[in-house]
Amino acid sequence: xxxxxxxxxxxxxxxxxxxxxxxxxxxxxxxxxxxxxxxxxxxxxxxxxxxxxxxxxxxxxxxxxxxxxxxxxxxxxxxxxxxxxxxxxxxxxxxxxxxxxxxxxxxxxxxxxxxxxxxxxxxxxxxxxxxxxxxxxxxxxxxxxxxxxxxxxxxxxxxxxxxxxxxxxxxxxxxxxxxxxxxxxxxxxxxxxxxxxxxxxxxxxxxxxxxxxxxxxxxxxxxxxxxxxxxxxxxxxxxxxxxxxxxxxxxxxxxxxxxxxxxxxxxxxxxxxxxxxxxxxxxxxxxxxxxxxxxxxxxxxxxxxxxxxxxxxxxxxxxxxxxxxxxxxxxxxxxxxxxxxxxxxxxxxxxxxxxxxxxxxxxxxxxxxxxxxxxxxxxxxxxxxxxxxxxxxxxxxxxxxxxxxxxxxxxxxxxxxxxxxxxxxxxxxxxxxxxxxxxxxxxxxxxxxxxxxxxxxxxxxxxxxxxxxxxxxxxxxxxxxxxxxxxxxxxxxxxxxxxxxxxxxxxxxxxxxxxxxxxxxxxxxxxxxxxxxxxxxxxxxxxxxxxxxxxxxxxxxxxxxxxxxxxxxxxxxxxxxxxxxxxxxxxxxxxxxxxxxxxxxxxxxxxxxxxxxxxxxxxxxxxxxxxxxxxxxxxxxxxxxxxxxxxxxxxxxxxxxxxxxxxxxxxxxxxxxxxxxxxxxxxxxxxxxxxxxxxxxxxxxxxxxxxxxxxxxxxxxxxxxxxxxxxxxxxxxxxxxxxxxxxxxxxxxxxxxxxxxxxxxxxxxxxxxxxxxxxxxxxxxxxxxxxxxxxxxxxxxxxxxxxxx
Numbered sequence: 001x002x003x004x005x006x007x008x009x010x011x012x013x014x015x016x017x018x019x020x021x022x023x024x025x026x027x028x029x030x031x032x033x034x035x036x037x038x039x040x041x042x043x044x045x046x047x048x049x050x051x052x053x054x055x056x057x058x059x060x061x062x063x064x065x066x067x068x069x070x071x072x073x074x075x076x077x078x079x080x081x082x083x084x085x086x087x088x089x090x091x092x093x094x095x096x097x098x099x100x101x102x103x104x105x106x107x108x109x110x111x112x113x114x115x116x117x118x119x120x121x122x123x124x125x126x127x128x129x130x131x132x133x134x135x136x137x138x139x140x141x142x143x144x145x146x147x148x149x150x151x152x153x154x155x156x157x158x159x160x161x162x163x164x165x166x167x168x169x170x171x172x173x174x175x176x177x178x179x180x181x182x183x184x185x186x187x188x189x190x191x192x193x194x195x196x197x198x199x200x201x202x203x204x205x206x207x208x209x210x211x212x213x214x215x216x217x218x219x220x221x222x223x224x225x226x227x228x229x230x231x232x233x234x235x236x237x238x239x240x241x242x243x244x245x246x247x248x249x250x251x252x253x254x255x256x257x258x259x260x261x262x263x264x265x266x267x268x269x270x271x272x273x274x275x276x277x278x279x280x281x282x283x284x285x286x287x288x289x290x291x292x293x294x295x296x297x298x299x300x301x302x303x304x305x306x307x308x309x310x311x312x313x314x315x316x317x318x319x320x321x322x323x324x325x326x327x328x329x330x331x332x333x334x335x336x337x338x339x340x341x342x343x344x345x346x347x348x349x350x351x352x353x354x355x356x357x358x359x360x361x362x363x364x365x366x367x368x369x370x371x372x373x374x375x376x377x378x379x380x381x382x383x384x385x386x387x388x389x390x391x392x393x394x395x396x397x398x399x400x401x402x403x404x405x406x407x408x409x410x411x412x413x414x415x416x417x418x419x420x421x422x423x424x425x426x427x428x429x430x431x432x433x434x435x436x437x438x439x440x441x442x443x444x445x446x447x448x449x450x451x452x453x454x455x456x457x458x459x460x461x462x463x464x465x466x467x468x469x470x471x472x473x474x475x476x477x478x479x480x481x482x483x484x485x486x487x488x489x490x491x492x493x494x495x496x497x498x499x500x501x502x503x504x505x506x507x508x509x510x511x512x513x514x515x516x517x518x519x520x521x522x523x524x525x526x527x528x529x530x531x532x533x534x535x536x537x538x539x540x541x542x543x544x545x546x547x548x549x550x551x552x553x554x555x556x557x558x559x560x561x562x563x564x565x566x567x568x569x570x571x572x573x574x575x576x577x578x579x580x581x582x583x584x585x586x587x588x589x590x591x592x593x594x595x596x597x598x599x600x601x602x603x604x605x606x607x608x609x610x611x612x613x614x615x616x617x618x619x620x621x622x623x624x625x626x627x628x629x630x631x632x633x634x635x636x637x638x639x640x641x642x643x644x645x646x647x648x649x650x651x652x653x654x655x656x657x658x659x660x661x662x663x664x665x666x667x668x669x670x671x672x673x674x675x676x677x678x679x680x681x682x683x684x685x686x687x688x689x690x691x692x693x694x695x696x697x698x699x700x701x702x703x704x705x706x707x708x709x710x711x712x713x714x715x716x717x718x719x720x721x722x723x724x725x726x727x728x729x730x731x732x733x734x735x736x737x738x739x740x741x742x743x744x745x746x747x748x749x750x751x752x753x754x755x756x757x758x759x760x761x762x763x764x765x766x767x768x769x770x771x772x773x774x775x776x777x778x779x780x781x782x783x784x785x786x787x788x789x790x791x792x793x794x795x796x797x798x799x800x801x802x803x804x805x
Contacts (some may be wrong), residue, residue, distance in 0.1 A: 016213070048545075057083075091686070148469040151169055190380075214247045221253055221682070249264070252750025268666030268754055273358065280358070383786065384789075440452060445582065447636060447789055481779065505766055520745050649788035679755070715756065730804050736799065741776035
């Protein structure tokens with residue numbers, strides 16, 4: 001066999017074995033047959049890397065034969081993943097050997113920009129490319145316009161965050177470092193933060209859980225960290241006391257297919273269901289009294305529609321609290337303000353779920369402890385998704401699943417040594433960083449937003465608060481991955497100078513003036529840590545497992561080179577960094593020796609001690625788990641946000657209702673009379689968060705639910721399809737106020753009658769030969785809106801119509 005076919009054969013076998021797919025399709029078999037690997041193996045070794053398929057960053061071992069990467073395995077030292085690696089990890093081999101990778105720096109020669117317009121890129125040297133970029137940045141800085149340079153960051157790693165996203169932006173002088181986080185998970189973090197003060201992903205002791213309700217998320221499909229979730233789900237479903245899983249989602253997902261029950265809820269109404277469940281838990285006396293507390297009188301109880309006094313008089317005549325809370329705060333305020341009227345009959349009308357099913361679900365959840373109410377993109381990525389997520393999250397507090405075995409836990413992250421090379425700030429940097437941010441984060445419009453990715457097109461087109469002169473972007477494709485793609489194209493056309501640091505030609509790259517190509521992660525030095533998920537905090541290292549195939553530079557190398565060319569205080573801040581390996585040794589050296597890093601590729605900290613947060617108190621103003629969010633109240637007060645301001649950001653609540661979990665009516669773009677269906681887009685199991693578009697192995701089985709690939713379906717319920725005269729396989733046009741697409745219909749009982757479901761990840765008009773022209777992009781149909789509290793982009797609030805073509 002020739003070398004290339006051997007690589008394909010081993011990777012295909014590994015990937016599909018991991019995915020649980022029995023045999024390769026004819027497409028893959030043809031790929032396997034094409035070439036052969038000649039000659040016996042001469043050298044063989046295993047090297048360390050990690051995956052970039054999700055924020056699990058799973059640590060990997062890579063088998064290298066004759067200098068070629070041929071096999072991927074999980075790092076056996078990982079306690080988070082048990083040494084496993086999911087199917088996404090296996091796809092990195094095809095990313096490495098992708099024939100359409102950018103092979104050297106290029107510049108644009110066609111001044112006209114736009115979708116479908118040939119940039120007429122031509123090769124240039126690295127010196128010319130870097131001098132051009134640094135010259136433009138230096139020119140703007142000398143004019144005290146450093147703030148008019150915007151950094152766009154897509155999928156990150158910790159090394160690049162430390163050097164480019166944080167340090168470089170600060171010393172250069174731009175406040176406009178815009179990440180992809182607001183199109184990822186900010187609203188889910190916001191809903192949690194309102195209860196326990198932690199703005200982060202949720203860590204959970206999955207191994208000991210007995211009952212799980214998934215609200216709007218599919219852990220076996222596209223949640224993170226993928227490897228850990230797939231691995232642990234197998235364990236907890238296979239044990240003697242098999243965990244029970246319920247999925248609440250308008251779409252029958254891969255997780256729903258493996259669950260005990262699927263509940264097809266009306267879209268956007270999860271908050272109503274969660275509040276009704278809380279109502280039942282309290283009226284039935286099923287709350288966890290150790291964590292929450294109890295009444296101070298046997299005569300008191302939660303009764304539908306009845307207000308409970310906050311204080312009572314005891315037998316001595318002394319006024320005492322009616323309810324003493326242990327680790328929580330504000331339960332009676334929540335009940336009196338909202339929950340007393342959130343009965344199952346009320347929720348049944350909103351959610352479309354029978355009243356008796358709501359009762360059963362709530363009672364099972366409260367009785368089968370430890371239980372976990374788990375929200376995801378479907379609950380969060382919509383206007384007021386923060387409240388929806390918050391309502392789901394506090395269910396865990398009611399049943400005591402907080403900082404306990406089988407519940408939500410609070411593991412620490414990685415602890416890196418300080419950067420020994422100080423940031424040198426000059427007057428220009430200080431002045432420019434005080435300019436307003438173009439995404440309006442932390443403003444009255446987006447009070448708790450760390451970033452508002454979707455705001456960029458509006459700011460650029462309106463020159464609000466000023467004109468953007470340059471974009472420096474890396475590992476992103478915002479005009480494909482964000483809703484409402486057309487304004488993104490128009491905005492990018494307007495920016496005078498765009499630099500894209502990327503391994504692949506993407507839709508975003510089509511608007512670039514300079515392309516700076518990067519290696520893929522198997523060719524790089526790197527370090528990172530996974531999203532907090534279980535008891536263990538781990539840190540991973542990536543070494544160049546193979547020599548770079550093309551004339552590329554790492555993003556961090558480009559950062560250092562630009563700093564040197566810009567000069568002054570910017571150069572001084574990076575002068576001490578001689579190499580990335582040297583810098584990594586410094587940042588990682590306090591964890592373990594460099595020899596241990598090279599041997600293991602991983603560092604594992606001592607496990608989190610459950611009960612630690614209960615003992616020291618929560619990160620909230622009250623120090624408790626909050627049903628009434630003093631955390632949110634404090635923030636809005638500090639931002640001077642009034643009720644009028646809240647109304648302007650589509651929050652219906654007033655008074656104390658603002659600070660308790662409650663249901664807000666879904667806010668949709670498009671009139672229901674014209675557009676009767678709600679568009680639900682979802683991520684596929686083989687979508688490695690933007691890196692699998694040109695991967696034929698992933699494409700071939702992209703839609704695992706249907707055993708199909710290389711396409712996008714408009715997925716319809718049979719009732720809906722019959723209403724519009726559509727049969728399975730018919731070509732249909734799906735349209736909205738923002739665009740239209742044409743694709744085949746898939747008629748399937750697992751789709752709520754009120755929605756159209758479409759997978760995200762296809763529909764590229766750029767990218768490589770295996771991605772371009774395949775399927776459609778549902779983001780072309782969506783309008784722009786937000787969960788304003790967190791700045792999170794809305795993905796689930798556009799109405800559409802469908803018709804045969």
